Amino acid sequence: MARGDAEFVEFARAASARLVHAAYLLTGDHHQAEDAAQTALVRTYASWPRIHDDDAYGYARRTLVNHLVDGWRRPMQEYPTDEVPEQRRGDVADEVATRRWLIAILGALSPRERAIVVLRYYFDLPEAQVARELAVSVGTVKSTSSRALEKLRAAGARAADNQEARR
Amino acid sequence: MSELDRLRDAMRATERRGATLDLVAVMRAGRRLRTRRRLAGVGAATMATGLAATLVLVAVGAWPSDPPRVDRPPPVAVAPPGTAAASPVQRSATPTPPPTPPPTPALKPMGVVIDSGVRNGTDQRVYYVVGVSVPGEPGVSIGLAAGRRAPDGTLTTDILVNDVQGVDRRPGFHQIGYDERSSAVPVPTFGYFVGPAKRIIGTVGGRQVDARLTFWSVDKQVVIFWFDPTELTPGDRLDGIIARDSSGRRL
Numbered sequence: 001m002a003r004g005d006a007e008f009v010e011f012a013r014a015a016s017a018r019l020v021h022a023a024y025l026l027t028g029d030h031h032q033a034e035d036a037a038q039t040a041l042v043r044t045y046a047s048w049p050r051i052h053d054d055d056a057y058g059y060a061r062r063t064l065v066n067h068l069v070d071g072w073r074r075p076m077q078e079y080p081t082d083e084v085p086e087q088r089r090g091d092v093a094d095e096v097a098t099r100r101w102l103i104a105i106l107g108a109l110s111p112r113e114r115a116i117v118v119l120r121y122y123f124d125l126p127e128a129q130v131a132r133e134l135a136v137s138v139g140t141v142k143s144t145s146s147r148a149l150e151k152l153r154a155a156g157a158r159a160a161d162n163q164e165a166r167r
Numbered sequence: 168m169s170e171l172d173r174l175r176d177a178m179r180a181t182e183r184r185g186a187t188l189d190l191v192a193v194m195r196a197g198r199r200l201r202t203r204r205r206l207a208g209v210g211a212a213t214m215a216t217g218l219a220a221t222l223v224l225v226a227v228g229a230w231p232s233d234p235p236r237v238d239r240p241p242p243v244a245v246a247p248p249g250t251a252a253a254s255p256v257q258r259s260a261t262p263t264p265p266p267t268p269p270p271t272p273a274l275k276p277m278g279v280v281i282d283s284g285v286r287n288g289t290d291q292r293v294y295y296v297v298g299v300s301v302p303g304e305p306g307v308s309i310g311l312a313a314g315r316r317a318p319d320g321t322l323t324t325d326i327l328v329n330d331v332q333g334v335d336r337r338p339g340f341h342q343i344g345y346d347e348r349s350s351a352v353p354v355p356t357f358g359y360f361v362g363p364a365k366r367i368i369g370t371v372g373g374r375q376v377d378a379r380l381t382f383w384s385v386d387k388q389v390v391i392f393w394f395d396p397t398e399l400t401p402g403d404r405l406d407g408i409i410a411r412d413s414s415g416r417r418l
Contacts, residue, residue, distance in 0.1 A: 005194065012190050021182045038188050045197030069404050102177040110406045112372070121171065122178045135345075135402040140372055147373065153170050 008048050011056050012041050019064055025118045026068045026111075028103045040064035061123065062133045069115050069134070105155040113148035116141055277309065278384035280316065283393050287352040290315040293322070294357055294391055296383055299329045306334035311391065313344055313354045325354045336388070338362045339418075340408060346401035353401035357393035359383070362418050364390045364410035371405050378408075 019040060023033035044051070044060040051059045106114055112134070119130045120141075127145070131138045276295035285292035292315060299310040310329030314322050328342040335341065343358035360367060360380075367378040367390070376399045383389035390410075399405075410418040 008194070009190055012188070012193065016188050017182065020188070021178075024181075025178055034188065038193055041188065041190075041193045042196040042200060045194055046200035048197070066404075098177050099181045102174070102181060105174070112404060112406045117174070118178070121175050134404065136404070137400075140403070144372055149171065152174060 004048055008045055015057055015060055019060060022118055022122060023064055026114050036064055036068050039067055065115050069111050105152050108151050108155045109148050113144055116144050117148050120145060281381055281391060287315055289318050301331055304332055309335050311359050313357050336361050355393050355396040355401050356399055360390045360410050361388050363412050364418055365413045366411045367392045368409050369405045370407040371403055
């Protein structure tokens with residue numbers, strides 16, 4: 001294995017889980033998320049000779065997010081309970097509930113809003129960097145982020161009302 | 168706990184540890200993509216319309232050592248038949264023939280070159296359909312190029328987009344081309360729709376933007392559209408896009 005390949009494998013092993021999860025947050029679909037993460041890593045590896053000394057993780061993240069935002073025509077789907085074992089432990093049930101809540105409220109956002117929320121609050125990127133990665137202005141990030149948070153609050157309130165109604 | 172804090176916690180709490188991807192497959196596909204990019208990079212797209220093109224270009228699909236296909240090809244795949252057009256291609260790019268492929272005809276617009284009305288200095292921003300060939304995808308034979316036409320008629324291709332699977336005349340929207348900041352001038356967002364569209368509307372940041380559109384001279388079902396750069400900043404990603412027919416019905 002070439003020296004660059006060994007470095008790439010090390011990088012990919014370290015970055016895969018977060019990339020897959022970020023893709024899941026953006027799509028709500030585990031299978032689509034894995035495909036997207038794999039696509040991002042393919043493109044990262046294809047460009048590896050010129051990026052591996054730079055910010056490889058940032059490159060893979062940008063590739064992933066833009067790949068998914070470009071695919072906005074695909075509807076967001078929800079598979080909140082797939083791969084959940086039949087014998088559920090309490091913490092698994094909690095995680096399923098959390099995942100269901102998370103996908104429901106992210107599903108209320110447009111693809112661009114989801115991308116900004118994931119970059120800002122999952123990757124903890126500053127607004128200026130989110131703007132660069134999505135090739136939009138900082139003003140667009142701020143306004144979109146604000147709109148997304150309003151939707152999240154509304155979705156959260158609706159979810160709380162639904163829970164209350166079920167009691 | 169605020170909704171935002173809960174959101175942050177939920178995004179982290181639902182991470183799956185030990186998610187594994189097939190890195191062997193990743194690297195295999197990555198090598199193929201790297202090869203494809205390298206071959207595309209030696210292609211040129213500077214040509215003079217109406218003049219006999221003499222550029223020597225590479226046929227990506229016919230390259231002897233080219234793999235049959237990329238497992239997950241990029242959305243912008245550029246492989247004209249008998250050519251390899253780079254995406255993007257600089258006007259100053261000098262075509263360098265690879266060592267073995269035979270000379271093949273140069274990239275050539277199919278049908279009328281469309282003047283968008285946008286000007287880059289003295290150049291016209293133009294769009295044109297070109298023939299492409301994607302290995303293993305016989306249903307893909309055309310791509311849409313964004314280029315510039317100089318006063319002397321010279322065309323320079325900035326971006327070429329095409330489907331990488333399926334059928335390029337499938338009804339509906341196809342690949343959309345965005346400015347990639349790699350051209351000397353911004354490239355207005357563009358694409359094509361197959362069907363009786365009379366109006367195409369993009370959405371960005373909650374705002375609706377009407378696209379300019381016209382038909383491809385070779386096939387009237389192919390509606391080529393672009394967004395005025397003063398209304399949609401080149402490179403800004405659309406949140407959504409719809410097409411409507413002459414009665415306003417959504418297609």
